[in-house]
Amino acid sequence: MSLLVIGTVAFDAIETPFGKTDKIVGGAATFASLAASYFYDKTRIVAVVGDDFPQTFINEFSKHRIDTEGLQVKAGEKSFFWSGKYHNDMNSRDTLVTELNVLADFDPIIPDSYQDCEYLMLGNLTPQVQQTVIKRLIKRPRLVVMDTMNFWMNIALDDLLDTIKMIDVLTINDEEARQLSGEYSLAKAANKILSMGPKYLIIKKGEHGALLFGEGKMFAAPALPLEEVFDPTGAGDTFAGGFIGYMAKAGAVSFDNMKNALIFGSALASFCVEKFGTEKLINLTQEEISERVAQFVSLTKFEI
Amino acid sequence: MSLLVIGTVAFDAIETPFGKTDKIVGGAATFASLAASYFYDKTRIVAVVGDDFPQTFINEFSKHRIDTEGLQVKAGEKSFFWSGKYHNDMNSRDTLVTELNVLADFDPIIPDSYQDCEYLMLGNLTPQVQQTVIKRLIKRPRLVVMDTMNFWMNIALDDLLDTIKMIDVLTINDEEARQLSGEYSLAKAANKILSMGPKYLIIKKGEHGALLFGEGKMFAAPALPLEEVFDPTGAGDTFAGGFIGYMAKAGAVSFDNMKNALIFGSALASFCVEKFGTEKLINLTQEEISERVAQFVSLTKFEI
Numbered sequence: 001m002s003l004l005v006i007g008t009v010a011f012d013a014i015e016t017p018f019g020k021t022d023k024i025v026g027g028a029a030t031f032a033s034l035a036a037s038y039f040y041d042k043t044r045i046v047a048v049v050g051d052d053f054p055q056t057f058i059n060e061f062s063k064h065r066i067d068t069e070g071l072q073v074k075a076g077e078k079s080f081f082w083s084g085k086y087h088n089d090m091n092s093r094d095t096l097v098t099e100l101n102v103l104a105d106f107d108p109i110i111p112d113s114y115q116d117c118e119y120l121m122l123g124n125l126t127p128q129v130q131q132t133v134i135k136r137l138i139k140r141p142r143l144v145v146m147d148t149m150n151f152w153m154n155i156a157l158d159d160l161l162d163t164i165k166m167i168d169v170l171t172i173n174d175e176e177a178r179q180l181s182g183e184y185s186l187a188k189a190a191n192k193i194l195s196m197g198p199k200y201l202i203i204k205k206g207e208h209g210a211l212l213f214g215e216g217k218m219f220a221a222p223a224l225p226l227e228e229v230f231d232p233t234g235a236g237d238t239f240a241g242g243f244i245g246y247m248a249k250a251g252a253v254s255f256d257n258m259k260n261a262l263i264f265g266s267a268l269a270s271f272c273v274e275k276f277g278t279e280k281l282i283n284l285t286q287e288e289i290s291e292r293v294a295q296f297v298s299l300t301k302f303e304i
Numbered sequence: 305m306s307l308l309v310i311g312t313v314a315f316d317a318i319e320t321p322f323g324k325t326d327k328i329v330g331g332a333a334t335f336a337s338l339a340a341s342y343f344y345d346k347t348r349i350v351a352v353v354g355d356d357f358p359q360t361f362i363n364e365f366s367k368h369r370i371d372t373e374g375l376q377v378k379a380g381e382k383s384f385f386w387s388g389k390y391h392n393d394m395n396s397r398d399t400l401v402t403e404l405n406v407l408a409d410f411d412p413i414i415p416d417s418y419q420d421c422e423y424l425m426l427g428n429l430t431p432q433v434q435q436t437v438i439k440r441l442i443k444r445p446r447l448v449v450m451d452t453m454n455f456w457m458n459i460a461l462d463d464l465l466d467t468i469k470m471i472d473v474l475t476i477n478d479e480e481a482r483q484l485s486g487e488y489s490l491a492k493a494a495n496k497i498l499s500m501g502p503k504y505l506i507i508k509k510g511e512h513g514a515l516l517f518g519e520g521k522m523f524a525a526p527a528l529p530l531e532e533v534f535d536p537t538g539a540g541d542t543f544a545g546g547f548i549g550y551m552a553k554a555g556a557v558s559f560d561n562m563k564n565a566l567i568f569g570s571a572l573a574s575f576c577v578e579k580f581g582t583e584k585l586i587n588l589t590q591e592e593i594s595e596r597v598a599q600f601v602s603l604t605k606f607e608i
Contacts, residue, residue: 208512222524225491
């Protein structure tokens with residue numbers, strides 16, 4: 001039994017109202033696997049980097065007991081690079097640079113030792129690659145979670161619609177849910193998207209929390225009102241990684257476990273945004289996570 | 305002991321993507337007092353209308369056991385009239401017409417029989433008039449809740465700042481909290497606004513619920529994801545009225561009671577938006593309210 005995360009492992013250069021970074025390590029699989037590692041110790045990644053990717057960060061994965069056999073290192077090539085600048089409200093950003101590099105022809109090779117995968121996290125990538133991973137797993141995982149974004153809705157909608165038929169949980173943000181469904185009301189959007197294939201839908205609303213739909217039920221997880229959002233990069237991936245990591249730890253795929261997974265994912269994401277990149281995420285303790293989760297409990301608990 | 309609501313009792317003409325109304329009854333005090341009446345049967349209003357205001361609606365107040373001794377009817381004058389058109393997303397609207405009419409020189413006269421007021425809801429009005437009401441009450445009420453809006457921040461900031469020093473709970477929306485505090489982070493905004501005088505702050509976030517700050521604590525109430533938001537007019541007033549009505553019923557001014565009051569206020573507001581104007585709000589049953597509140601409980605409850 002194991003948890004497989006597929007996605008980008010890459011470089012980001014980020015500018016926010018609080019400061020600016022040089023190239024730092026980012027990528028959906030990086031954030032998601034680190035987040036998952038706090039709940040589940042059989043986390044593995046399938047991703048591709050160039051030989052410019054620092055060995056020190058591969059060691060960081062190992063320190064978090066994340067298996068990197070599936071991390072392809074392409075000699076003579078460069079890692080995927082994204083650079084972006086956040087606006088003052090931190091809710092919107094401009095992409096300054098996107099260099100696909102090794103990602104341009106990424107073939108997601110699944111090591112044989114990964115075939116015991118029971119929990120599959122498909123981080124944001126082309127739907128075609130996400131689908132290939134599902135097909136290459138001999139045994140269908142117990143839970144397949146997929147993240148995607150509006151970019152793929154714009155340029156690869158058919159592939160996306162094909163792929164979401166094969167998964168259990170789709171995670172997208174509110175604007176993307178509206179775009180994918182053509183419905184403004186999120187309740188209506190959720191019904192429509194659930195009719196497209198996924199059994200569960202998570203709508204990420206950033207500073208407004210997240211909604212879970214499925215089994216005819218709804219659940220709303222709040223976001224913790226933070227004094228400072230330093231860098232939102234990777235928050236969605238961290239949330240998704242924390243979500244599936246908690247589910248892998250919990251075992252049973254139930255709505256109740258998913259509710260808790262939403263809270264743990266939100267707690268991890270709330271740490272992620274407090275520093276640049278993975279800085280906060282690589283150095284968490286279980287005690288810090290428990291304390292943060294307790295804040296979520298206190299934030300939402302009432303007795304009627 | 306009684307609950308006094310001050311605010312507008314007026315006419316609205318509303319256009320939404322779902323339809324259009326002629327002049328229908330609206331106004332902050334209308335929505336707030338009707339909402340409060342479901343929890344507390346000593347609700348009273350101070351407001352002003354012209355003699356164009358229908359007696360049938362004054363009877364509606366009486367049916368809800370709302371005392372209208374403080375409702376001034378000005379012979380030969382016209383009631384306040386607002387007309388607005390909502391955009392497709394229902395989160396923004398254009399004001400088409402504002403006719404102050406009787407509101408232009410509204411003097412909020414407090415009948416002697418209202419001097420036992422223990423709960424005071426200051427609906428959205430000029431801060432000057434809101435302040436006059438506080439001053440005219442011989443005994444300071446146990447709980448003073450005040451609603452306001454960006455309009456008064458723009459044209460009467462000094463009066464507004466004076467008035468919020470005299471109250472217990474301020475209710476504003478997220479954009480207004482940012483404007484009033486000059487802080488983008490709602491956590492920071494809340495701290496700053498609480499330092500201006502109010503003991504508690506409620507930040508209304510529309511479809512994203514509401515946040516309560518005070519006593520060094522935070523609470524997040526979700527909004528129920530609705531299939532249809534038919535007409536958002538009056539939702540904030542309904543929320544505030546439900547909030548203070550529940551507090552009056554509960555008795556003790558505590559953070560725990562306020563949390564529940566937020567949920568009951570949100571439940572009432574979720575009904576309000578399902579039809580035009582007060583249509584839904586005038587015909588609720590306690591059973592419907594209990595069922596709706598149960599949906600809020602189920603929406604947010606988790607066991608960690």
